[in-house]
Amino acid sequence: MTEHTVKSFGEQLEALSALVAQMGGLAEAQFAAAIEAIARRDSVAAERAVGGDARIDEIQQEIEDRALRLLALRQPMAVDLRETLAAIKTAAELERIGDLAKNIAKRALVLNREPPIRLTQSLARMGKAAQNQLKQVLDAFTSRNAEEAEAVWNRDGEIDEIYNSLFRELLTYMMEDPRTIGLCTHLLFVAKNIERCGDHCTNIAEVVYHMVRAGHLAANRPKADTTSETSVPYETHA
Amino acid sequence: MRESFARLSALAWPLIIGTIAGGALVLFAGPGLFWGVVALGLAVGLIARFVSFQEPILRAPEQAEDDPLATLPPMTRVLLDQLPIPVMLLDDDERVLFVNHSMRDVLGPGLDRKRASSVLRNPHVLGAIAEARRGISTNVPFSLPVPIERHYQAYAARISRSPPVTALLLHDLTVVKRSEQLRADFIANASHELRTPLAAVSGFIETLRGHARDDEAARNQFLDIMGVEAARMRRLIDDLLSLSRIEMNEHVKPEGRIGLEGVVRQAVAALKPLAAQDGTSIVVKADPEVPPVIGDHDELVQLFQNLVHNAIKYGRERSKVEIAIAQADGLVSASIRDDGEGIPPHAIPRLTERFYRVDVKRSREKGGTGLGLAIVKHIISRHQGRLAIESRIGEGSTFTVFLPAARPEIQAKAALPEPVTEML
Numbered sequence: 001m002t003e004h005t006v007k008s009f010g011e012q013l014e015a016l017s018a019l020v021a022q023m024g025g026l027a028e029a030q031f032a033a034a035i036e037a038i039a040r041r042d043s044v045a046a047e048r049a050v051g052g053d054a055r056i057d058e059i060q061q062e063i064e065d066r067a068l069r070l071l072a073l074r075q076p077m078a079v080d081l082r083e084t085l086a087a088i089k090t091a092a093e094l095e096r097i098g099d100l101a102k103n104i105a106k107r108a109l110v111l112n113r114e115p116p117i118r119l120t121q122s123l124a125r126m127g128k129a130a131q132n133q134l135k136q137v138l139d140a141f142t143s144r145n146a147e148e149a150e151a152v153w154n155r156d157g158e159i160d161e162i163y164n165s166l167f168r169e170l171l172t173y174m175m176e177d178p179r180t181i182g183l184c185t186h187l188l189f190v191a192k193n194i195e196r197c198g199d200h201c202t203n204i205a206e207v208v209y210h211m212v213r214a215g216h217l218a219a220n221r222p223k224a225d226t227t228s229e230t231s232v233p234y235e236t237h238a
Numbered sequence: 239m240r241e242s243f244a245r246l247s248a249l250a251w252p253l254i255i256g257t258i259a260g261g262a263l264v265l266f267a268g269p270g271l272f273w274g275v276v277a278l279g280l281a282v283g284l285i286a287r288f289v290s291f292q293e294p295i296l297r298a299p300e301q302a303e304d305d306p307l308a309t310l311p312p313m314t315r316v317l318l319d320q321l322p323i324p325v326m327l328l329d330d331d332e333r334v335l336f337v338n339h340s341m342r343d344v345l346g347p348g349l350d351r352k353r354a355s356s357v358l359r360n361p362h363v364l365g366a367i368a369e370a371r372r373g374i375s376t377n378v379p380f381s382l383p384v385p386i387e388r389h390y391q392a393y394a395a396r397i398s399r400s401p402p403v404t405a406l407l408l409h410d411l412t413v414v415k416r417s418e419q420l421r422a423d424f425i426a427n428a429s430h431e432l433r434t435p436l437a438a439v440s441g442f443i444e445t446l447r448g449h450a451r452d453d454e455a456a457r458n459q460f461l462d463i464m465g466v467e468a469a470r471m472r473r474l475i476d477d478l479l480s481l482s483r484i485e486m487n488e489h490v491k492p493e494g495r496i497g498l499e500g501v502v503r504q505a506v507a508a509l510k511p512l513a514a515q516d517g518t519s520i521v522v523k524a525d526p527e528v529p530p531v532i533g534d535h536d537e538l539v540q541l542f543q544n545l546v547h548n549a550i551k552y553g554r555e556r557s558k559v560e561i562a563i564a565q566a567d568g569l570v571s572a573s574i575r576d577d578g579e580g581i582p583p584h585a586i587p588r589l590t591e592r593f594y595r596v597d598v599k600r601s602r603e604k605g606g607t608g609l610g611l612a613i614v615k616h617i618i619s620r621h622q623g624r625l626a627i628e629s630r631i632g633e634g635s636t637f638t639v640f641l642p643a644a645r646p647e648i649q650a651k652a653a654l655p656e657p658v659t660e661m662l
Binding site: 014017018019021022024025026028029032035055118121122125128131132135138139142143158161162164165166168 | 346348352353355356357358359360361362364381383384385584585586587588591592593594
């Protein structure tokens with residue numbers, strides 16, 4: 001840690017960072033509750049995830065205010081400037097993850113009223129993968145670890161691959177039995193939301209990398225989501 | 239009082255010794271400036287030696303006040319550190335003052351002086367710590383969902399007002415929660431998956447009681463099918479039970495030192511009759527330099543049995559299964575290669591999902607339960623390893639297991655907690 005001439009400046013920066021970590025904890029808890037709601041058909045967990053949004057938004061506001069005050073009054077330079085910027089950016093990504101978790105939880109409430117379907121287990125597994133990414137990237141943020149951030153960034157392909165596979169399977173289901181379209185559409189959106197959460201984690205990974213190394217991760221992340229080009233031919237069954 | 243005396247005497251003794259030595263030298267060698275200088279040097283050297291070796295003389299008094307745990311008796315500290323319960327002590331800024339061995343196992347290394355919100359993050363636990371600081375002891379549930387699910391009850395309490403110290407204790411409830419969840423999963427899976435073979439068996443019983451009662455040819459045929467279905471149910475129950483058993487212990491780190499080659503050869507030996515039936519040959523190539531891995535012997539045998547069994551099952555007839563054991567970057571790898579039809583790329587990420595089948599009909603024909611690779615995944619997860627699957631349609635598939643290599647034995651001994659040996 002570099003010594004600051006004004007001691008309280010270092011403390012302010014650290015407090016800002018701690019606040020981001022705290023917000024990360026809230027996002028993690030909300031996302032975990034949403035996945036729990038899907039995996040265990042737990043509507044109580046779903047309600048918890050839907051309600052958890054307000055506090056996250058509040059903290060984001062506070063992070064922005066504090067960061068702005070820091071920028072205006074202290075004019076930080078070099079790593080301090082990057083840390084301040086990282087706090088603002090990470091908070092914005094975490095807020096999006098919170099929104100996505102809320103949306104997943106809302107859909108879980110609908111899904112739980114329908115008969116159980118095995119595919120929710122595949123979604124839960126995909127959710128676990130995204131949760132792991134979120135945990136790792138927040139750990140990288142608090143420990144200022146660029147390598148760990150880069151590992152998260154490289155690992156996003158795994159979630160994309162599960163998403164591709166689920167996407168195909170859901171399309172096939174819907175073609176086979178149009179009565180499942182309602183249910184499958186919700187599942188499709190849940191899968192998409194989880195995949196988006198993974199993407200936000202890689203965004204945070206980029207922020208962490210920049211904060212520590214002052215450089216950028218390569219512009220082209222290994223993208224494995226091919227669903228925008230996927231079609232499953234409609235076959236009429238005899 | 240005693241400390242200041244020690245400090246004084248530490249400085250005084252070399253001076254006295256130096257002066258006596260100098261005086262003696264002057265007496266014996268005659269009054270010469272040369273010897274006087276040597277005596278003075280000796281005295282200065284002695285002072286420097288004592289000052290640098292006796293740390294308490296140099297330690298600034300305010301540093302001791304900075305650490306509220308400085309007054310803790312060393313034995314209490316060792317006890318806290320060795321306690322099998324995760325313990326964390328925090329000051330009023332919610333900074334980590336102390337974490338014990340068990341807590342480091344839960345949260346990882348590098349926690350000292352960090353803020354609680356950076357190392358714990360969980361909003362409920364942070365809330366409990368804030369409450370405790372206000373003097374209200376609370377306990378809240380605390381789960382770590384990834385990488386391996388763990389459940390705790392977190393207790394936070396104020397243990398000292400001045401200096402202000404808050405303690406956080408975790409009570410491990412993983413086993414309880416797990417058995418609850420596993421029971422529910424087991425019943426759900428078993429009732430769902432057993433329904434199909436059971437329906438077949440009961441259907442045939444109906445028929446045998448009815449119009450097939452006196453038809454001997456039909457009776458024999460039906461009994462054969464019932465036998466097959468019953469065998470499938472048994473396999474399914476066996477697999478479900480072993481999956482539950484493995485999941486139950488997934489959070490417990492394995493402790494044995496296992497040579498992978500022996501394990502693989504044992505698994506292959508058990509499958510020899512099956513391979514002979516299909517005319518499949520199994521070749522094991524092992525690098526003799528490969529270090530052992532940390533693992534559970536029986537689970538590792540099951541892991542390789544499942545993978546090799548799959549390779550035999552899904553390979554072509556009269557084909558070859560190649561197993562290679564190697565090492566790289568502190569990992570030991572074992573790859574199992576078959577020359578079967580290959581797996582479509584969209585199925586690969588989901589192969590280890592329980593009851594996921596690439597081709598339902600084919601899996602049924604081959605007598606698969608849909609749990610083999612799920613069991614593999616959970617065993618690898620317990621061993622903190624990794625599974626890589628590569629496949630080309632028409633050419634075959636390779637399943638590679640990576641397991642962390644065991645460190646050399648000498649180092650393992652050196653890693654024993656030091657304070658204890660000191661105490662004894």
